[in-house]
Amino acid sequence: MSRWHKAALVGNPNAGKSALFNALTGARQKIANYPGVTVERRGGRMILPNGAPIELTDLPGSYGLTATSPDEEVTRKVILGELAGEPAPDVLVVVLDASNLEQHLVFAQEVIALGKPTVVALNMIDLAERDGLVLDPKALSNALGVPVIPTVAVRRRGLTELGEAIAQAEGHAGDAPHPRARLDLAERRMEAHAIADGVIISESAKHRLHSRMDDVLLHPWIGPVFLLGLLFVVFQAVFAWAAPLQDGLEGFVGLLSDAVKGAMAPGLLRDFITDGVMAGVGAVVVFLPQIIILFFFILVLEATGYMARAAFLMDRMMAGVGLSGRSFIPLLSSFACAVPGIMATRSITDPKDRLTTILIAPLMTCSARLPVYAVIIAAFIPNRPVGVVGLQGLVLFGLYVFGIVGAMVVALILRRSVTKGAASGFIMEMPKYQLPRLRDLGLGLFQRGWIFLRRAGTIILQVNIVLWLLLNFPQAQKGQDQVDASFAGHIANGLAVALKPIGFNRDIALALIPSMMAREVAVSSLATTYAVAAGDEDTTAHQLSAQLQKHWSLATALAFLAWFVFAPQCISTIAVTRRETNGWKWPGFMLAYLFALAYVFAGITYWSAVALGF
Ligand SMILES: Nc1nc2c(ncn2[C@@H]2O[C@H](COP(=O)(O)OP(=O)(O)OP(=O)(O)O)[C@@H](O)[C@H]2O)c(=O)[nH]1
Numbered sequence: 149m150s151r152w153h154k155a156a157l158v159g160n161p162n163a164g165k166s167a168l169f170n171a172l173t174g175a176r177q178k179i180a181n182y183p184g185v186t187v188e189r190r191g192g193r194m195i196l197p198n199g200a201p202i203e204l205t206d207l208p209g210s211y212g213l214t215a216t217s218p219d220e221e222v223t224r225k226v227i228l229g230e231l232a233g234e235p236a237p238d239v240l241v242v243v244l245d246a247s248n249l250e251q252h253l254v255f256a257q258e259v260i261a262l263g264k265p266t267v268v269a270l271n272m273i274d275l276a277e278r279d280g281l282v283l284d285p286k287a288l289s290n291a292l293g294v295p296v297i298p299t300v301a302v303r304r305r306g307l308t309e310l311g312e313a314i315a316q317a318e319g320h321a322g323d324a325p326h327p328r329a330r331l332d333l334a335e336r337r338m339e340a341h342a343i344a345d346g347v348i349i350s351e352s353a354k355h356r357l358h359s360r361m362d363d364v365l366l367h368p369w370i371g372p373v374f375l376l377g378l379l380f381v382v383f384q385a386v387f388a389w390a391a392p393l394q395d396g397l398e399g400f401v402g403l404l405s406d407a408v409k410g411a412m413a414p415g416l417l418r419d420f421i422t423d424g425v426m427a428g429v430g431a432v433v434v435f436l437p438q439i440i441i442l443f444f445f446i447l448v449l450e451a452t453g454y455m456a457r458a459a460f461l462m463d464r465m466m467a468g469v470g471l472s473g474r475s476f477i478p479l480l481s482s483f484a485c486a487v488p489g490i491m492a493t494r495s496i497t498d499p500k501d502r503l504t505t506i507l508i509a510p511l512m513t514c515s516a517r518l519p520v521y522a523v524i525i526a527a528f529i530p531n532r533p534v535g536v537v538g539l540q541g542l543v544l545f546g547l548y549v550f551g552i553v554g555a556m557v558v559a560l561i562l563r564r565s566v567t568k569g570a571a572s573g574f575i576m577e578m579p580k581y582q583l584p585r586l587r588d589l590g591l592g593l594f595q596r597g598w599i600f601l602r603r604a605g606t607i608i609l610q611v612n613i614v615l616w617l618l619l620n621f622p623q624a625q626k627g628q629d630q631v632d633a634s635f636a637g638h639i640a641n642g643l644a645v646a647l648k649p650i651g652f653n654r655d656i657a658l659a660l661i662p663s664m665m666a667r668e669v670a671v672s673s674l675a676t677t678y679a680v681a682a683g684d685e686d687t688t689a690h691q692l693s694a695q696l697q698k699h700w701s702l703a704t705a706l707a708f709l710a711w712f713v714f715a716p717q718c719i720s721t722i723a724v725t726r727r728e729t730n731g732w733k734w735p736g737f738m739l740a741y742l743f744a745l746a747y748v749f750a751g752i753t754y755w756s757a758v759a760l761g762f
């Protein structure tokens with residue numbers, strides 16, 4: 149024998165590979181209870197029960213052989229023998245976490261399918277037992293077609309048996325193509341589920357309940373239907389539950405404004421406070437209940453562990469448009485705001501994957517768009533039921549879906565042109581189901597509400613003050629419309645020429661420029677514009693929906709919604725894109741394509757609505 153034979157420990161992160169390595173070789177590799185501890189390979193000498201020494205390698209944890217990060221790359225190269233001057237291991241020892249069997253079996257199948265001599269260490273049996281989980285190693289061995297040895301690395305249980313199995317496997321020459329080699333990732337996941345089902349002899353009621361829940365929630369058909377139904381409920385609640393609270397807030401803002409009117413003499417200062425500050429900022433602040441309800445659902449879904457399952461369900465769709473599942477979390481955060489979403493793309497290893505994700509992040513409906521959608525829907529969409537759901541909630545849901553579908557189509561096109569490249573699937577650790585903790589939930593909601601109010605009190609207020617000044621100067625002559633006479637009116641009238649073909653009027657043109665600072669400003673600036681235009685006579689001046697109904701057609705309102713689904717309506721997003729892509733090329737591209745989409749879709753919406761007689 150010219151050289152020692154080699155064995156390597158492979159498996160998912162946190163399976164106990166390094167603990168096993170230390171127990172088998174007497175080394176002191178770092179181990180810790182979180183994934184990704186080992187990032188480089190490490191060799192050591194192990195004496196088999198028959199007295200022969202072999203070289204054992206501890207590898208970084210990995211989710212698959214199509215490596216996506218540098219540490220996974222190490223594992224792949226060692227297993228496949230792609231490192232120069234280093235022969236491939238003669239025996240692969242797959243380490244599984246017994247209490248997390250289904251997940252770990254996905255990668256295990258891929259390794260076994262290589263057809264090399266393989267042994268499975270069913271590790272952490274003690275933890276499985278503690279959880280009331282009883283497994284049948286024999287059944288697992290039959291299902292996988294390789295020997296399975298139960299082990300407890302940290303108590304040195306099963307080590308001799310494992311050594312014997314390695315010695316035996318070493319004798320069998322491998323490299324025969326394996327029947328499982330043809331399975332793709334999705335098929336291996338289904339197989340993993342079936343195998344785990346067959347191996348589990350008994351489990352505690354709780355464990356069983358959780359895995360039954362996964363049977364339903366992750367089911368290829370029931371899962372997505374449930375997710376869709378859940379989203380319906382969320383958007384329904386955003387309207388139905390918020391309505392009374394919002395009415396209360398609106399009434400309060402109205403009272404406040406009346407009080408100021410009663411207490412102050414008529415004049416510019418009074419107008420500034422009622423029209424510039426109260427009408428504008430008030431029009432945004434009344435959406436606090438909607439924001440809180442939306443984030444209530446998002447936080448609960450995250451805390452219970454359902455969000456990770458939603459990511460799992462979406463993975464297939466993401467792969468279909470050439471994105472990896474790693475894009476899911478950044479895109480999900482973009483529903484709050486695209487800025488943290490774009491920063492979260494740093495966790496995406498593939499640069500083209502990352503760029504694509506950055507470019508489509510603004511299409512996810514950020515929470516700043518919620519007031520804009522809600523104000524238009526409340527004014528133009530009748531509040532009547534469609535089956536069990538309300539029409540208003542349905543339209544809101546439709547707008548979110550429109551943004552998502554838009555993003556997927558754009559991703560598909562980008563991945564075939566500007567950011568060409570291959571897609572990669574992903575597997576993530578499924579967190580255990582848990583009830584949300586009230587304290588965390590309360591804190592999260594408080595933070596979200598505070599962010600919203602602070603925006604209203606700072607950037608939205610400032611932009612609105614500037615807008616009010618531009619709307620009031622120069623002052624109109626007798627018989628002239630104040631808005632037409634003002635600086636803002638002049639600018640808006642110029643812009644309106646370009647926007648007329650898509651059904652936008654002067655007031656919309658006026659709202660679009662300041663809302664580049666923050667999308668909610670579209671609402672506050674419309675409110676201020678109508679308050680200024682109406683003067684003191686009109687008693688409905690401070691009811692934005694009444695003003696919208698008076699000045700806009702339904703076709704215009706729908707076109708405005710379509711515009712907001714796509715338009716790059718915020719400077720911070722452009723700024724963060726510039727920073728994350730190191731230059732103006734991609735933010736420029738983003739601006740151009742989003743404006744083009746917004747213009748085209750608003751136009752299509754407007755003319756379709758006109759053709760339908762709206
Ligand atoms: N109870 C119990 N704990 C174990 C067992 N094997 C490992 N552990 C613990 O599980 C944790 C993870 O073990 P590691 O050996 O670091 O896992 P790894 O597979 O090397 O993880 P990466 O290096 O991240 O891929 C550590 O806290 C170990 O102490 C076992 O059989 N039973």
Ligand SMILES: [Mg+2]
Pocket residue numbers: 165166167178179185186207208209
């Ligand atoms: Mg390790």
